[in-house]
Amino acid sequence: MDAKDLLPMGEITRRSGFAASAIRYYEAEGLIEAHRSGGGQRRFERGVLRRLAFIRAASNVGLSIEEIRDELGRLPGNRTPTKADWHRISRHWGRRLDEQIAALQRLKGGLDGCIGCGCLSLRSCAFSNPDDVHGEDGAGARLLPDSLRRPHPTKRASG
Ligand code: FES
Structure with missing residues (x-):
């Protein structure tokens, strides 16, 4: 070439x-x-x-x-x-x-409901994520659908 x-x-x-x-x-x-x-x-x-x-x-x-x-x-x-x-x-x-x-x-x-992010700031968190139990499952807002919990593009494309 x-x-x-x-x-x-x-x-x-x-x-x-x-x-x-x-x-x-x-x-x-x-x-x-x-x-x-x-x-x-x-x-x-x-x-x-x-x-x-x-x-x-x-x-x-x-x-x-x-x-x-x-x-x-x-x-x-x-x-x-x-x-x-x-x-x-x-x-x-x-x-x-x-x-x-x-x-x-x-x-x-x-x-407007709990998304399992660990904030425990909503009344619904007491039902959906009592004591941040979803924190044991891994990073991210655990109650969001998988496809919405992907790493942010800047995390993937930095460097
Ligand atoms: S909205 Fe964050 S833990 Fe419930």
Whole structure:
């Protein structure tokens, strides 16, 4: 590949909207690849922008970094997603979105009740989470649906 076809980090951050730290993180996680210039600076093939757009869309749907890696890993030769790939993946995301919508509807109906976050600030906590018993089950608001208790994206994409 001709070096002039490769984009520098500044161009990638400007076009993708991701911070350089996020780009480095996704490279370290194996979601994108970078070449190195003679001076050791990262240089990216233009197709990386499409992979980054895919990563952003997948994150917004609620896919974890592992799920995004799996989806990208199903693409032969580590290539960028084609129209056919998008179609296949969007069917999968459609199911995911249906689950998210159902979870949000349950949340909408239950936000005024105890969510098992450990605050014990509501009267309903005495019934739903007496003595913070749900704290034994792990981190997060334990009574929220699983899909709404995922790690915050900044926790996944920092570094
Ligand atoms: S709302 Fe936080 S523990 Fe009940």
